[in-house]
Amino acid sequence: MKLIIAYIKPERLRDVKQALYEAQIYNMSVTNVVGSGRQRGFSETYRGVVQEVNLIKKVRLEIGVNDEFVDAARQAIVKGARTGQIGDGVMFVLPVEDAMRIRTGEEGGSAMG
């Protein structure tokens, strides 16, 4: 079992969700984050001041998947999120030792799906 954490552009969320659905991955959690990566912020003007915003708004996805779904999930994320422009984001795959569905008490792989 793995936890995939992906940071993507907010405007790509719809497409990522769509791609995940197509890969039959329906379970996920989404948070707003601000982040900095290779894309070092863009500049805004406000009241005549040019601002280099260093932390940019991103969306963070967490997807707990069984090992066999990891590749499908990664591909779906890339498919939905890649624009080829700087700021597309990164994803990390973390090991998960245990998972549990609160309602049913199911554990392990079957809690993921």
Place this chain on the structure above:
Amino acid sequence: MKLIIAYIKPERLRDVKQALYEAQIYNMSVTNVVGSGRQRGFSETYRGVVQEVNLIKKVRLEIGVNDEFVDAARQAIVKGARTGQIGDGVMFVLPVEDAMRIRTGEEGGSAMG
């Protein structure tokens, strides 16, 4: 050391907190998330349009614990969060390699508590 990540219904947070307190687990971090799982959203009406909301508001708990507290924490979460209805959520247990308390510099297990 483990990091327990649990996604629960917002209205259960009080009870989960209470159950954790009773299990002498006082340290945690809470974020708002929106998520989708087995519960595929509910329908809202707004201006005469019926909407199937796909990402539902949830609360995400992160609890860093020493290995011996993992079970107590899991039980407390289930106790507080389970309603038996769809949408109760899931929890993941992730391995933590190291922990450190910033104020004191304590490392490992003693940083958790």
Place this chain on the structure above:
Amino acid sequence: MKLIIAYIKPERLRDVKQALYEAQIYNMSVTNVVGSGRQRGFSETYRGVVQEVNLIKKVRLEIGVNDEFVDAARQAIVKGARTGQIGDGVMFVLPVEDAMRIRTGEEGGSAMG
């Protein structure tokens, strides 16, 4: 590769960012959280009622780094976040199995930097 998760005081974010920059760590993601730790909340008054706030606003940093940067990152966080007062926060180091840059498809260590 590791994922460092740190919970710090919001007012220290600037300094932590600065310290990380100095350690040549530019990539990170930031979320707002509320948390409880050793510091069990402070009291507010509102309309004549004294309130013990149990979940305090914190900022959560996620920094994905290659193994050789872990120490530098930790030191930078301590440098920026430590005030010596209760509530300075904690950090966890989690193992990362894989990382991928969405734009380029780079994997592993080179996706981190």
Place this chain on the structure above:
Amino acid sequence: MIKRVIAAFMALMGSGLALAGNALAEEAAKEAPKISDMDTMWVLLAAYLVFFMQPGFAMLEAGLTRAKNACNILAKNFMDFSVASLVYFLVGYAFMFGDGNSFIGLKGFGLMGLEDGSLPVWASWMFQAVFCGTAATIVSGGMAERTKFTSYLVFTAVLTAIVYPIIGHWTWGGGWLSEMGFFDFAGSTIVHGTGGWVALVGTLFLGPRLGKYSVDGKANVLAGHSLPLAALGVFILWFGWFGFNPGSQLAASGVDNARAIALITINTNLSAAAGAVAAMSVVWMIFGKPDLSMTMNGALAGLVAITAPCAVVSPFASIVIGLFAGLIVVMGVTLLDKLHVDDPVGAIPVHGFNGMWGTIAVGIWGQKALGLANDGLLHGGGFTQLGIQIMGTVACAAFAMACMAVVFAAVKAIIGLRVSVEEEIRGLDIEEHGMEAYSDFQIFTTR
């Protein structure tokens, strides 16, 4: 089916027609030489300002409650004014100002058969209707965040159709209190007191919000979700009060009226300012920090308190009345919390306690020279007026509470007063209205 609809349609139209025909025919029949155009203009403008207090209350109440209940409180504010407008037109005004006995008016339903005075009856109605709406809306704040929407609609209708009009009749409609010399210029007791005391009964029937008081009895903070909205609301109310009090002179023509409305204006403003300063100072001294929401309640307290005496006291007295009002509101909020009476926006101390205080203050600082029946206590008039004032304000409060207690009990028995625990935790917006106030924001619904 279509025939049925057309028939119903025609019936509706017909009735509208017939009623309107009567009304207008009658009105055409009488000449109206007494109408003062200037007074009409003044009263209409004042009515508009008082109408504007509706968003003032709406913003204040929404701002001081939680985000998850914002749509609900807003919907209540729209509905109480809308319902009040309709029922007060159909029956309320007749009960309040129609010919009748010293307890209740009995003529003029739908304004039919009423004659113009120095104001067209339509202008009088409008001015009175916005007052009626104010009394209703005060209740929504005190009972916020847990009252069922349907129940709210029911008891609001009863309050504005019957209870408030009867109380109003006693003083402004020429009823028994006016015969006794009771003086309540713009409604400290009649409007605000009624709203505040009904809110008290309502909260007692409802019980406190979930989580407001811990098991050990400690009061918890359930902080308002938008102090800027609340502040806007208070400023709007202060603004609207310049219609409420000076407008209640019901005339602006001639030197005497000009001086009166000027005096009323400055008294209103000074009392509000004094209330704000006093409340902030008191809360600062007691709790160590100048609480904004309490300061705002202080301004409102000053406004409520000066509402009864504004025409018959001096500016200096107004300042003193406002200072006490600020003190009373802080003490009142604290007291209610001790008693576990959960009033989210402070409706009871602001409108109930200070409505009473202002009414009594007439008996202390009121001046015969300014038109009061007897000089107040501090002007050598002894306890006569003071006694009448106390009697009047207590009578109105008691009547309002008694009537509405019956209504609340009935509603509770039949449809229930309070939403379910689940609903209360998730928020009334989702459960009662199926929508959220702030869709684009992540809000804490867990408090």
Place this chain on the structure above:
Amino acid sequence: MIKRVIAAFMALMGSGLALAGNALAEEAAKEAPKISDMDTMWVLLAAYLVFFMQPGFAMLEAGLTRAKNACNILAKNFMDFSVASLVYFLVGYAFMFGDGNSFIGLKGFGLMGLEDGSLPVWASWMFQAVFCGTAATIVSGGMAERTKFTSYLVFTAVLTAIVYPIIGHWTWGGGWLSEMGFFDFAGSTIVHGTGGWVALVGTLFLGPRLGKYSVDGKANVLAGHSLPLAALGVFILWFGWFGFNPGSQLAASGVDNARAIALITINTNLSAAAGAVAAMSVVWMIFGKPDLSMTMNGALAGLVAITAPCAVVSPFASIVIGLFAGLIVVMGVTLLDKLHVDDPVGAIPVHGFNGMWGTIAVGIWGQKALGLANDGLLHGGGFTQLGIQIMGTVACAAFAMACMAVVFAAVKAIIGLRVSVEEEIRGLDIEEHGMEAYSDFQIFTTR
């Protein structure tokens, strides 16, 4: 360079001077004995209230759209009124009220050469200018969240400089519709209809917002980001309408005017209340929950509908008109969603449909006794007035839509009407204005 600047400066000044000189000289030449000071005061105060409808619209439109587009809609609201003020001063008022033919006025550009009537021409202009601004601002709501800012500026200028003034001229400027006996007291058709129908054409040119309709044709919710702001907007509009309708009497002096403005006031209020109650009831019955945003649209619908007939119908008729308005708005919103016409704030059903409904209602409940040319259908006047009303409102709507269709087509061809898909997803605030409405908050920009 500096010389150039100075020269330009001097030219500007000079022209200002010359023009102003002319204007003032001319005005000084004529004596103005007809001016009524009281009417002037009334109309100015009413104009201020109508101006205040601008923030009403701004808050309503901002509240009912998404947070990522809030700056954009606010900027549009500032600009449409500002631009309308300038062009309506320079040319619009002349087209509308200047001497000319029965289609268009042709004198009085920059107000030059116009004579004072019972009101100073400046007061008349101000009152009319805020009406013009209202018509313009209605469009911004219907076309919200996807229209290019520059394009918006262009067609707003055309609308307020030419199209609206021509339509206004037909009725209020003594044009062909007024000659035929068409009656639109305060502009159900002229102001609101124009705004609403232009919004319809605009949305048809634009197409729906991204994500509003699924591939399978299902309508999705793109919920407004701040219902409290929207509610504030509606209350402000209701308040401002007390300038809109009673102010349109253009006089307050004398008993007749006093009665008229009082009647108009109460009719306005009752129709709004009835609209709110009806819309809430209907949406509750159909969709199971009392939707707040629909209730608010219901109040506005009642206000729009009573705008034409408010001076010539009875209070009872006003209630009935408002009830139908509430029904129409709910049906209208639902209908438009079925037709995939995406109108984020309900501008078309509120202002278009109900503008038409109100205008027609004149022909049903209007009364000769109150000053209408013919009695309405239900007062035994037969179909005469009703026919004229229908003809007039259709003519205005058709003209407005035809003219603006040409303008929209031209703008679309030359600079484009709609922002790019990227921009629409990220929000117009960042892309068009380089700023965010809520910097300190985490908002969802992904809906």
Place this chain on the structure above:
Amino acid sequence: MIKRVIAAFMALMGSGLALAGNALAEEAAKEAPKISDMDTMWVLLAAYLVFFMQPGFAMLEAGLTRAKNACNILAKNFMDFSVASLVYFLVGYAFMFGDGNSFIGLKGFGLMGLEDGSLPVWASWMFQAVFCGTAATIVSGGMAERTKFTSYLVFTAVLTAIVYPIIGHWTWGGGWLSEMGFFDFAGSTIVHGTGGWVALVGTLFLGPRLGKYSVDGKANVLAGHSLPLAALGVFILWFGWFGFNPGSQLAASGVDNARAIALITINTNLSAAAGAVAAMSVVWMIFGKPDLSMTMNGALAGLVAITAPCAVVSPFASIVIGLFAGLIVVMGVTLLDKLHVDDPVGAIPVHGFNGMWGTIAVGIWGQKALGLANDGLLHGGGFTQLGIQIMGTVACAAFAMACMAVVFAAVKAIIGLRVSVEEEIRGLDIEEHGMEAYSDFQIFTTR
């Protein structure tokens, strides 16, 4: 203890009584045949509108600053008006309008001994008090997000009790500037200039907000947290200005006054519109995007600039004055940022720079035919009036800055002007007031 309290109570009451007694007795003694009821009504209504500018400022200032300081700025807005009301009643009005010398008035403390003119003295006071409150509130914006609350209270009291009244006395109280023919119709210099220049001194004493300027001198954005609130504020201010300028005619009866208030109204509106358009255009040309907050400042700039000349210039001139105002405000904001003067809401360019600009504009476009002492430069009057105007506005600015510099220095030395670094980062709401503005939302406090 209880005795002590009762004694204190009695003393308070007694003094209220005695003072009031005197005041009222005196007033009763004189007959008041000169009072115009219509003028009184006009001025009171205008005063209400000007009062309403308070929430306008409050929303503007709160919206343009960060969420973590919202309660603080709101509390300041409540307190400055409340404190101003009280001290201006007790002493300020006497310094400003009481008999005295050409520098300061010295009679009429607590309004005692003042005679009614064409307005009841109470009405005059009210109108002037809201102006005084305006001057005070401007300062809070410029010094926002870092000023200690107690310090703010202290210097606001001094400003409204002494400094502003003295400056006002010079022109409106019959002092030396009025003797010289200085003309400032509604207070571009007296009200807005005073507020703006004092804000300048204040920010210089305070220094910029933390993080506003980088070590390398680059200015950073500390964006406002709610542009919708700020926009609402600007619209409210625009609305309130229709009380500010037309109300300053102090009369509405008779044909001349009717024409005057109509002219003032349209000039006010046109200048605001021109200011908004100009500011947006300029910022668009320079920075590539039409910045909303700058557009809003442009509208305010136009309003401030036309405040002095509105009664004595033509509508065309008003447009030109507004256009320059829009330009000036953009340049001013940019200039101040270059100079590292940190003025979060633009109080200095809007009220200071444009107050000066408007006052000078009187000397350029002012017309003798409209009541000015000399024709302005472009009307062939040469430099006479222009010179006086420059002199007057500089004198007032210098005096305001000098006096308040002393006050700021004293406050800084004794209680400190600025909050601690810790407090500034965490936000003034938590530290100074112990509460949050938006409890239910997650806000970034880290900027």
